[in-house]
Amino acid sequence: MAGLRERWQALRERGLSTQVYLVALAIALIGPGLLFTAVLLVRYASLERTRFEQDARETVRGIALAVDRDTAGLVSVLQTLATSPRLREGEFSTFEGQARAVTGTLGLTLSLRRPDGTQIVNTALPPGAPLPMAGRPYDADIIASRRPLVTGAQRETAGAPTYAVAVPVMIDGAPAYVLSLSVPVERLHQILLRDLDPGWTTGLIDRDGILLARSSDHAALSGQPMFEALRGRESGTPGLWEGLDRQRRPVLFVETQTRITGWTAAASIPKDRVEASLRRWVMAFAGFGLLALAVSSVLAVRLWSRVAEPLQLLAAAGDALARGQPVPRVSTPIREIRQLADVLADASQSLRSRIGERDAALEEQSRGLAALRESEARFRHMADSAPALIWMTDAEGRVTFLNMHFEFLFGRDAASLAGERWREIIHPDDLAAFEAAFWAAFAARRPFRAETRVHDRTGAVRWLLCEGVPRLDDRQRFLGYTGCNVDITEGKLAERALRQNEERLRLALAAGQLGTWEIDLRTGQQRISARSAEIFGLLPRSAETWPAETWPAETWPAETWLRRVHPQDRPGLETALAALVAGESDYGAEFRVQMPDGATRWVSAQAVTQRDTIGRPRRVIGIHQDVTERRRAEDHLRLLIHELNHRVKNTLATVQSIAMQSLRRLRGQEAESARGAFVERLIALARAHDVLTRESWEGADLAEVVAGAIAPLEGPRGRRRFSATGPALRLPPRMALSIAMALHELGTNAVKYGALSVPDGQVAIAWSLEGRALTLRWRESGGPPVSPPTRTGFGSRLIGQSLARDLDGTVTLDYAPEGVVCTIRAPLAEPDEAQGPAPAPSDEQRFEDRPEHVG
Numbered sequence: 001m002a003g004l005r006e007r008w009q010a011l012r013e014r015g016l017s018t019q020v021y022l023v024a025l026a027i028a029l030i031g032p033g034l035l036f037t038a039v040l041l042v043r044y045a046s047l048e049r050t051r052f053e054q055d056a057r058e059t060v061r062g063i064a065l066a067v068d069r070d071t072a073g074l075v076s077v078l079q080t081l082a083t084s085p086r087l088r089e090g091e092f093s094t095f096e097g098q099a100r101a102v103t104g105t106l107g108l109t110l111s112l113r114r115p116d117g118t119q120i121v122n123t124a125l126p127p128g129a130p131l132p133m134a135g136r137p138y139d140a141d142i143i144a145s146r147r148p149l150v151t152g153a154q155r156e157t158a159g160a161p162t163y164a165v166a167v168p169v170m171i172d173g174a175p176a177y178v179l180s181l182s183v184p185v186e187r188l189h190q191i192l193l194r195d196l197d198p199g200w201t202t203g204l205i206d207r208d209g210i211l212l213a214r215s216s217d218h219a220a221l222s223g224q225p226m227f228e229a230l231r232g233r234e235s236g237t238p239g240l241w242e243g244l245d246r247q248r249r250p251v252l253f254v255e256t257q258t259r260i261t262g263w264t265a266a267a268s269i270p271k272d273r274v275e276a277s278l279r280r281w282v283m284a285f286a287g288f289g290l291l292a293l294a295v296s297s298v299l300a301v302r303l304w305s306r307v308a309e310p311l312q313l314l315a316a317a318g319d320a321l322a323r324g325q326p327v328p329r330v331s332t333p334i335r336e337i338r339q340l341a342d343v344l345a346d347a348s349q350s351l352r353s354r355i356g357e358r359d360a361a362l363e364e365q366s367r368g369l370a371a372l373r374e375s376e377a378r379f380r381h382m383a384d385s386a387p388a389l390i391w392m393t394d395a396e397g398r399v400t401f402l403n404m405h406f407e408f409l410f411g412r413d414a415a416s417l418a419g420e421r422w423r424e425i426i427h428p429d430d431l432a433a434f435e436a437a438f439w440a441a442f443a444a445r446r447p448f449r450a451e452t453r454v455h456d457r458t459g460a461v462r463w464l465l466c467e468g469v470p471r472l473d474d475r476q477r478f479l480g481y482t483g484c485n486v487d488i489t490e491g492k493l494a495e496r497a498l499r500q501n502e503e504r505l506r507l508a509l510a511a512g513q514l515g516t517w518e519i520d521l522r523t524g525q526q527r528i529s530a531r532s533a534e535i536f537g538l539l540p541r542s543a544e545t546w547p548a549e550t551w552p553a554e555t556w557p558a559e560t561w562l563r564r565v566h567p568q569d570r571p572g573l574e575t576a577l578a579a580l581v582a583g584e585s586d587y588g589a590e591f592r593v594q595m596p597d598g599a600t601r602w603v604s605a606q607a608v609t610q611r612d613t614i615g616r617p618r619r620v621i622g623i624h625q626d627v628t629e630r631r632r633a634e635d636h637l638r639l640l641i642h643e644l645n646h647r648v649k650n651t652l653a654t655v656q657s658i659a660m661q662s663l664r665r666l667r668g669q670e671a672e673s674a675r676g677a678f679v680e681r682l683i684a685l686a687r688a689h690d691v692l693t694r695e696s697w698e699g700a701d702l703a704e705v706v707a708g709a710i711a712p713l714e715g716p717r718g719r720r721r722f723s724a725t726g727p728a729l730r731l732p733p734r735m736a737l738s739i740a741m742a743l744h745e746l747g748t749n750a751v752k753y754g755a756l757s758v759p760d761g762q763v764a765i766a767w768s769l770e771g772r773a774l775t776l777r778w779r780e781s782g783g784p785p786v787s788p789p790t791r792t793g794f795g796s797r798l799i800g801q802s803l804a805r806d807l808d809g810t811v812t813l814d815y816a817p818e819g820v821v822c823t824i825r826a827p828l829a830e831p832d833e834a835q836g837p838a839p840a841p842s843d844e845q846r847f848e849d850r851p852e853h854v855g
Contacts, residue, residue, distance in 0.1 A: 030292045037285060044281065047366060052274060053240055054370070056254045056267060058377060060239075063202060064258040064265040065384060066191050069404055071165060071260045075148045076408050077102060078167040078179050080458060081110075088171050096121045109182045115143050115175065124182070136180065142168050143175045150261040152206030153185065153223050161185050161223040163212065185222050188213035199273045201245070205264040212263065230268055245270075259385055389464070389485035391422075392471070395478055397442055409487070411457030427453035427461060434466075445470045445478060451488070462489040515624035517607075521581060521617050528561065532624040535603055536561045537595045566592035566600070573605075580609055581617050590627065602631040700736040702729040702776075706765055709743035713756060721756065726767035729774070735826065738806040739776065746778050746822055754820055755783030772828045774809075780819030789815075 081102065086095035095112070103110045103123045112121035117135020125131065142149050148167040155161045166180035192202045192215040203214040205226050214221050230253040232243030241253040245268050252274050255266040327348040329341050383390045384404040392401040399422055402414040410417070410425050417425070426434055430452040441448035448468040456462050468483025509516060515532025519525070533539040538561060565573055569591035580587035587607040592600050607622025703724065710722045731739065743765075747756070755761030761783040767776040803811055809826030 027296060030296050033292075037288075043362070049274070050370075053235075053237060053252070053254070054373065056252065056269060057237075057239060057256065059197070059200075060202075060254045060256045060265050060267050061377070061381065063192065063204075063267070064256050064263075065381065066194070067188065067204065067263065067265060068258050068260045068385070069408075070187070070191060071150055071258075073408055074106075074108075074165045074181055074183065075150075075167060075260070077106070078148070078165060078181060080456075080460070082167050082169040082179050087112075087169055087177065092120050096123075096127065099123055100127075103181070106181075108184075111180050111182070112169075113139065113178045113180075115139060115178065120177070136164065136166070136178070138164070138166065139178045142166055142178050146170065146175055152208050152263075153210040153212050155223055160219070161212070163206070185213050186218075189215070189218045189222075200267055200269055202265070202267045205266060207262050230266075242271075243268075386484075388487075390483070391468075391485070392482050393480040395480050397439070397480070400480070409456055409462075410454075425454045427455065429453070438468075441468075442481065448481065448483065462487060463492045464488065509623075513626070517605075517622050517624060519620040521619060526561075528624075533561075535601070535624050535626050536564045536593055537601075538564075564593045564595075566594055568592075577607075577620070580607060580620065587620075587622065590631075600628075601626060602628045700731055700733070702726065702731050702736075702739070702767060705731065705736050705740050706743065709740050710747060710763075710765070713747045713751060721761065722763050722765065724765045726765075726776075727769060729767070729769065731828075735807060735828075738803050739824070742803045742811075742822075742824065743778070746820075750780055750783070750820070753784075754786070755780035758783055769828075774824075774826050774828055776824040778820070778822040778824075780821070783819055785817050786815045786820060 081095075081099060084095055084098060086092070086098065092112070099110045099112070099121055100123050109124040110121065111119060111124070113119050113135060117133050117139065119131035119133070122131055138149055138151055146168050148165070151164045151166075153161045153163060162182050162184050164180050164182055166178055168175035169177035169179050171177075188204050192204065192213055196202060196215055201214065201216050204212040206212050209226050211221055211224050211226055227246055230243040230245065230251065231241045232253075234241055239255050241255070243251060243253050245251045250271040251268040252271060253266065253268050255264050257264055327341075327345040329338075329345050383401075386403065386405065389405050389409065390401075390403040391399055391406075394400050398419050399417065402417055406417060407413050412425075423431060423435070434450055434452045437450045438448055447470075448466070450466050452464055452466060453461050454464055464485045465488045466483060466485045468481040471479045471482045473479055508514075509529075509531070513531065515529050515535050517526065517528040517532050520527075528536075528538075530539055562570060562573075573589055573591050576587055576589050587605070587609075590602060590604045593603050595601055604625045604627045605622055607620050609617045610619040610621060612618045703726070706724045710724070714721060747763075750756040750761070750763060755763055762781050764779045764781070765776070766779075767774060769775075803824070807824070807826035809824065812823040812825075814821040814823070
């Protein structure tokens with residue numbers, strides 16, 4: 001170290017040679033250029049990195065857009081199938097043919113299910129094959145939201161994962177079915193392979209973080225969770241991460257979310273590919289710098305002997321130039337050096353000016369290019385994502401731009417409809433009028449609006465609302481038209497359906513002589529039709545002869561027609577109407593109306609409440625019907641039933657009197673038992689008649705029949721000896737009478753010989769339904785042991801023969817030692833079948849008589 005210090009001190013004392021200074025001057029001249037180049041290289045590297053990231057984001061957005069475009073196409077196919085009239089008409093076999101034709105083209109499988117999971121159509125199975133119950137977990141979400149749904153990765157079998165695209169099938173405003181496509185993730189893999197940059201790895205991740213598809217290793221990684229190390233460190237730009245891939249290599253990870261499916265489209269790019277361009281420029285700069293330094297040094301040495309002294313001055317000028325200061329001119333007899341000095345002076349000034357201008361120009365150019373790319377990408381993304389048909393023309397009226405929705409709707413790309421070929425999709429009957437309207441607006445440079453029919457990709461006719469406005473530049477020069485077409489097919493169909501429904505309602509009201517009424521709950525205004533006014537006596541009778549379509553809906557104050565309601569019925573009517581408005585119950589009432597001539601008329605009224613979007617009652621709509629004749633018929637029917645019941649009871653009393661008179665001469669215990677049994681049987685028959693009379697002889701509840709039959713046999717209060725269980729069931733009158741008599745006979749025998757003859761005996765009565773057949777079982781327990789009977793009395797004959805014949809069924813008596821069991825099986829008639837007896841089976845088919853103690 002001491003030796004070096006001594007040598008450096010000696011060098012300073014001797015001074016440096018001109019050659020050293022000449023070399024230093026060359027370095028000083030080249031140094032600023034190299035520094036400037038390095039600065040430019042750094043700025044270029046930053047711009048190149050920004051451009052690369054922007055390109056990567058655009059590539060990922062392109063993948064997301066391609067996935068959305070593919071998904072939107074599948075949803076469009078499903079929605080088109082969902083509007084098939086075959087579904088509304090229930091023609092599932094015809095619909096299945098349509099579905100198989102569509103799925104055969106797509107190479108996918110389609111399933112049509114009811115909300116409970118019952119499959120109706122499944123193209124994965126051969127036609128006519130049994131369809132299992134195969135509901136999907138997402139069916140309930142589709143039914144609730146009534147919107148299309150795209151699931152994430154699903155692995156139902158050992159095969160590759162799939163995902164599902166499903167839509168609800170709306171019928172009469174309500175979801176009736178679920179229509180879905182099962183799509184293999186290989187479809188997404190093929191989308192990822194389109195225009196894939198070398199070295200890039202792209203993928204799609206569902207909403208749960210499961211990898212749907214990957215451009216490489218797709219078969220091995222599909223269905224696996226996303227590799228979290230890819231999101232190692234977030235960069236300053238949203239959606240850009242720096243992380244490690246599965247081979248632990250540093251990568252740039254770019255991601256964006258798809259609009260329709262909510263999935264994540266992503267790409268991982270190795271860092272060496274991101275920085276490849278920068279490394280090339282760094283190597284080039286280093287080589288150029290070293291070469292420049294070497295050449296300058298050689299030239300300096302060559303010129304040293306001739307320009308040593310002037311170069312000393314130029315060295316000072318070079319130092320000033322290196323510092324960015326003005327370079328003074330040098331006075332020397334050497335022309336070249338003088339000229340060089342002048343050039344250096346001029347160059348110094350020009351260089352500093354140009355550096356400033358260049359920096360400003362580069363910055364402005366960079367901002368302009370970025371804004372232009374962003375604007376173009378935003379417009380195209382917005383246009384392709386819009387749920388409408390967006391188009392642009394040039395100043396001659398030729399189509400120059402069509403968004404992606406045209407391809408979805410018509411199955412043709414934008415190029416096939418460019419120019420004037422858009423005429424091919426217009427319905428021939430509408431083409432002339434549409435062209436006339438368009439060209440008239442085009443010539444006048446005014447906004448354009450027209451409705452027309454078109455043929456979609458399936459050949460079906462759809463309605464479009466076409467609107468366009470002139471497009472002008474900053475100088476108000478006409479550039480063409482920009483427009484938007486909206487599919488209004490559903491509105492047109494709804495408008496036609498509304499007209500048809502209104503016509504059906506008008507005809508139905510006219511045919512049923514029904515009046516309509518409504519109350520606007522915001523204003524309190526009430527409107528009733530002419531028929532309702534006539535029912536309340538507010539219009540003359542001649543209004544009935546008016547044509548139904550001319551009946552006006554007049555405005556009447558509430559007190560006008562409420563005054564006609566009978567005073568006894570008015571409070572109940574107002575209470576029911578208030579409960580309807582409050583949403584507490586449905587509205588249905590029958591009340592009396594006092595007519596101007598003093599007559600009383602019965603009116604039936606039903607109504608519902610219409611509510612706004614937040615559930616507040618908005619309007620009450622209802623109907624009125626004159627039911628006077630029906631009420632009179634019901635009153636007359638009740639009078640007849642009461643008279644019949646009275647006469648039946650008189651007849652039974654007469655029969656009882658005759659029997660008692662006939663049997664009074666008989667003596668002995670047997671005669672007394674016979675008289676008692678006869679009277680009890682008449683009383684049981686009378687109780688059954690009472691039950692039927694309360695039900696207007698339309699039938700009787702089985703539980704009520706059983707309760708009436710066992711009531712006289714129950715023990716003291718608080719001690720029940722019978723248990724009766726079974727579903728609610730109404731019996732025809734004939735069956736109710738027969739079962740009541742049978743229960744009476746069984747109870748009588750139980751009191752005499754069976755379980756009811758001892759204090760702890762119990763009887764269990766149970767009935768059940770198997771299809772349309774009734775099974776009733778009488779089971780005794782806790783009584784004395786049952787011994788074989790010595791004879792068959794009247795009770796067993798009544799149960800075994802008469803009962804089986806009346807019920808058209810079978811009766812089985814089982815005499816187990818622990819207690820008698822009687823089983824009655826009889827078919828129940830359908831509601832619309834007559835109650836008359838069916839052909840009687842033989843006694844052997846009806847009754848199996850086993851020996852018993854019966855009277």
